[in-house]
Amino acid sequence: MAWNGRLSRISIESVLHFMNPNQRINVSVDSPTVRYIGTGVPLRYANVEVMHSSLNVNGTSYKMGIVRIYTDYEGPVYFRNERNAGGAPHDVGQHANPNCYRNGIRNQHSEAPSIYLGAEIHEAELKLKEIVDYLNEFKKYPVLRSSDQKAVAAKEEEAAKLRKKIIKYNEKKANSELKYEEFIMLTQTGENGEQVRTEYVKYDKPLKDAWRYFLDHYVLGFKLRGPVIERLSVSHPQPQLIFQESRLSSRNLVLNSTGTQTLDNAMNLLKEECIPLNSVEICGPDDLNHHLLATARTLIIADSRSASFPRTFRNDVVCFKQIRRPSRVMSRSIDFWRLHGLPQRKQYIFETIIRSDAKLLLGTFREYHRRRYKVNFHRNNFPIQFQYQLRSDVRLMRIQVTVDRVVTENPDVYNYVIEMTAIPE
Incomplete structure (x- = not known):
């Protein structure tokens, strides 16, 4: 999109407000005027993924790495392959960490023989x-x-x-003996896998400072407000290495690695007003009592093969994906509610592609539902719904169970979704 200066400031702001964020980044790079006007128009991203050496913004990848360019020579195979892969994701040479073994391995491919x-x-x-x-x-x-x-x-x-x-x-x-120079290479790859832009910057500062410059000018937008991210996915255990002191605005978080330190880093990456989160998805129950997880309205536990769950959750909605022994989690929660009651509405969702897991969980409520629900399960008459009263030492409550079968991306695979809602009387 060309900007010939004929549009007014208000018109440019209106266009930027509805423009695809990746297209807006490209226009801002080519036009300082648009970049300046864009600082007052907040960016809105549907999905941002923070990986070890790259960012994925709405399907477009921005990768930064160190590459070695040889003067009048193609260079050794190792450094050609490194450049084709996006460059080294860590600092090298004078900016390298002394304890970085990967930098030592890299230097072995160009050092002189002893x-x-x-x-x-x-x-x-x-x-x-x-x-x-x-x-x-x-x-x-x-x-x-x-x-x-x-x-x-x-x-x-x-x-x-x-x-x-x-x-x-x-x-x-x-x-x-070949002469070379190190550069910072920024590679932008589109949703179709093709490279949209490749830029080289002289390697005179550490990668973290280069990331700060790139983010401030092209990704984060106006520093006082920053972008609004619908879904933030973090694979990097230390995202501060990329974002430094910048804080992001997102109410939906996905963590691909867990642990107390990782949760602390993810929590420090978000603005204070974003917590409690609307939803947070994790891979395993390493620290479910962490403030970032416990205060989220919806907690999603994906691909969990551990049974070390608490007897109840502080979250309003808890979704389990591919959990082992789902009936045990349900029975533990029901026993807890019998003793302590249920102060608020709770919703448990169990997702599984294994038919026996769904049948086993449905058997947890066999004393409350009639045989016809089991018959419906075998005949694939979904959805199956029933409701019963749970007597508690504190108060009566109603529990509503819905079992449904939905088609996944593979038409030959079905996903059994067991939705359990506890409603206080």
């Missing part, structure tokens, strides 16, 4: 010359005895190994 290896290669060259002289003499005076033929074959095999070793040494020595 003097000890040079002495070893010199001995190999002398040995190779001796073998070549022997083979040349044998060609002049061939002997047909089998013992001599075997000796010649052994000498030829040894000569091939020595040549390979010498060639490898010469290549390593030549690579160490």
Whole structure:
């Protein structure tokens, strides 16, 4: 989209408000005027994913890495592959962490051979010359005895190994003498997997400072307000390495790694007004009592194979995906409510593609429902609904159970959704 200066400021603000955020980033990069006007128009993202060395914004990936560019040379294969993969995701050279083993492995592909290896290669060259002289003499005076033929074959095999070793040494020595320069490469990849933009910046600052510059100018928008993110997914255990002191605004969070430290980092990444969250999704029940999880209205536990759940949850809605022994979680919660009552409405949702799990969970309520519900389950007459009263030492309450079967992305696979709602009297 070209900006020829004929649009008024109000018109540009209106267009930016409804523009696709990735298109808006591209326009802002090409036009300082649009970038300046855009600072007053907050960005709105449907989905942002924070990964180890890249950001995915509404399906478009922004990856930053360090690449080595050789002067007048294509460079060793390792550094060509590294550049094709988006560059090294960690600082190198003078900006590298002294304890970063990956930087050491990277340097091994361009460092000069040691003097000890040079002495070893010199001995190999002398040995190779001796073998070549022997083979040349044998060609002049061939002997047909089998013992001599075997000796010649052994000498030829040894000569091939020595040549390979010498060639490898010469290549390593030549690579160490090539001139190069390190750059920060920013790669933008579209939803279809094609590269939209590739930029090179001189590597004169650490990656964290480069990320700060890029985010402030193209992603975060107006610093005082920042973007509004509908769904924020965090795979990086330390997202502050990318965002630094910046805070994001999102009420729906997805965490692909758990643990107290990871939860603390994710909580510090969000603005204070975003907590409590509307929903948070985690991979396992490592620290379900953490404030970030306990105060969320909806807690989604995905791919959990652990049974170490609390007897009840503080969340209004709890969704379990592929949980092991779902009936145990349900029975533990019902026992807790019998003793302490239920102060508010609770909704448990169990999602499973395994028919036996759904049948087992339905059997948890066998003393409350009639046989016809079991018959309906075997006949695939969904949805199955029933309601019963739970007697508690505190108060009576009604529990409503709905079992439904829905089609997943694979038409041959069904997902059994058991929705359990407890309503206080």
